Amino acid sequence: MTVLQVEDVSVALGGRTVLRDVDLSVEAGEFVGLIGPNGAGKTTLLRTVLALVRPSAGSVLVQGRRARPGAPGVGYVPQRHEFAWDFPISIEQTVMTGLVGRQGLFRRPSASDWRLVADALDRVGMAHLRTRPVGELSGGQRQRVLVARALALHPSVLLLDEPFTGLDMPTQELLSDLFTRLAGEGTAVLMTTHDLLEALARCGRLVLLNRTVVADAPPDRLRDPELWVRTFGLSERSPLLAFLTAA
């Protein structure tokens, strides 16, 4: 089942075209990596799916419905630095903010809301710290809290923006395992990352983006150096290029 359908999307920001004619779809159970250089438009594409950015052309459908802000079924993990960590609330209260769409801004959380929060914290291995202030957490713990916050509502599509930045290997592995498991359970996972190794190892499909889609295929079908040169502007003598295209 197609959960996310991006069709012919173009986006202009500040008078410049940031995305051009982007087509992308993600099926239930797929783990898709969105790969591209700085400024390629990866975050803008995620924000367009979240309907925080309006395309100048094309359409975005989530579970067959036009994307709209706060749409149920879409979980979003922003880049860690975008979150207000100095807000004086606990881990479990932070995860509860992921349920605002379900409970409204002002209703007191119900017992079932707290159960969703506890389950989500359990999935990221943070349940034992649930009453700690978020401001006291390490970078890796913060990333796990943001993932729990996105998971609390059991999204059909999970959007991950650079989830591995600044993480040590065990935390990266823990999250990667979790994303793989979520996809195995039927969640559509779309992840931007600069961690090519992780993307090549974990994602069933990679979308190479540089303002427009350069390639969209499983990792083992992306051996053509030209695709990586076009996406990243890599030199043809780059050792990274040799690695990426090794048979």
Ligand SMILES: Nc1ncnc2c1ncn2[C@@H]1O[C@H](COP(=O)(O)OP(=O)(O)OP(=O)(O)O)[C@@H](O)[C@H]1O
């Ligand atoms: N609000 C905005 N107004 C004008 N231009 C913007 C705005 N937001 C992003 N851009 C521009 O859009 C382009 C794409 O930015 P975006 O953040 O989507 O790239 P990215 O692929 O996520 O990059 P990175 O890997 O560095 O996070 C950049 O040139 C950026 O400067």
